[in-house]
Amino acid sequence: MTITAGIVGGTGYTGVELLRLLAGHPQVALQVITSRAQAGVPVSTIYPNLRGHIDLAFSEPDTEALAACDVVFFATPNGTAMEMAPALIDRGVRVIDLGADFRIRDLSVWSDWYGMAHSCPALAAEAVYGLPEQGRDAIRRARLVANPGCYPTAVQLGFLPLLEAGLVDTGQLVADAKSGASGAGRQPRQHTLLCEAGENFHAYGASGHRHLPEIRQGLEAAAGHPVGLTFVPHLIPMIRGIHATLYGRLLDPSVDLQAVYAARFADEPFVDVLPPGSHPETRSVRGSNMVRIAVHRPEGGDMALVLAVEDNLVKGAAGQALQNLNLMFGLPETLGLQGIAVLP
Structure with a gap:
């Protein structure tokens, strides 16, 4: 075909x-x-x-x-x-x-x-929201797929296991996310010029960002009820990549977070749950459709800390679109997306 x-x-x-x-x-x-x-x-x-x-x-x-x-x-x-x-x-x-x-x-x-x-x-x-890890069956039947945004992909995948299993206080979720300059698009803008973005780091949209309602909508679908989310994006001086640091207060601090994440994403071809103690790097996903996730419980306390990285142009945009095409036309989901990340 x-x-x-x-x-x-x-x-x-x-x-x-x-x-x-x-x-x-x-x-x-x-x-x-x-x-x-x-x-x-x-x-x-x-x-x-x-x-x-x-x-x-x-x-x-x-x-x-x-x-x-x-x-x-x-x-x-x-x-x-x-x-x-x-x-x-x-x-x-x-x-x-x-x-x-x-x-x-x-x-x-x-x-x-x-x-x-x-x-x-x-x-x-x-329209069907095109996050395969959450809505694969609906995507297969869709005439129209809304491909997720780059920040929403990383944040939703990072939080999904916690919300689906009801493990955290959903009224106080925090997403602290950083993106490379390509996320702003190709049209010239002063804040993405080399002399402005180089050797610089700053937050933006702290009082409200367009991706906030999209992220909240997906998290509420996973939780089954409204959630409280603070989302703050940042621009970092690199071309590609998103790093999302996510925080949620555990209802039961004794839960085995590593086991929860490993089980939830065991069959997902484009989500890699790293070994305990890991810290994923954006360069490990550059040019690939992979999201790499690590989970921590700092000092054995009641805070779940999730680290998620992706290439904003691939899994955060075009790669996910191709993943959705494969699902819509009955092809192997990984077809055309098996490329290994480019490093260095």
Whole structure:
């Protein structure tokens, strides 16, 4: 089986990472890659690492061309997918949105955080949240998958075992997360310039960040009730990677956290629970679809401390999108995603 694929918005960091992964997928044939700004320009001119692997040129977005594909990925600014996806889905195309248009179920909350009205509430209600470790069966049946954000992936996977088993006080969860500069996208911004970001470290969005309602929604689904979450993201001076340090107060400090995490993720191909006492490093997942997790109980107290690392462009975006494609089309979940992390 060959799956024909199109990408809307192929010039950003997430889009090019998706191109890199799809070029190595044995059962996917890329047909369309759109970019209004770069229409007519060969992909390899913008991204020379793809020379010899992708021979397509960027093209203007065209519904007819995209509708000829089996699946279309949206790697676009928020607000784009919700305008284009309905026409494609009506013609039998399956859609994976790497943006935020379909991630949040409560559209009034979505509008508050993204500053616009949602244009297709019916599809938003149908969309399946694409975190395979939490919703694999629903993803297999989906016409529309909302690919999770980068921070939400690391934070949710780190907390899932604690919440599913009812092991922590869900009113006082804390997520302290750091991301490399590629998480801000490819568009020039002063705070990601080398002279601004280099030799520097700072928090942002401490009073409220767009990923907060998405994370909270996923954690509440795992817990089965509302949760209290403090989420603080930080920018660190590196290109790729997310490190999430998560805190939850244990209801029973005698619980064997290592055993809980090892059992929960035993059959997950892209979650690696490290041995006791480990401290995962972002470089250990660079370029791979793996999340590495370590659990601690400092000084034998009642605090569960979870450390989770991922590549924000792979498991936090394009790799997870490819994982979802495999599920949607009945392929082995790991197909095209077996690459080993790049180190150093």
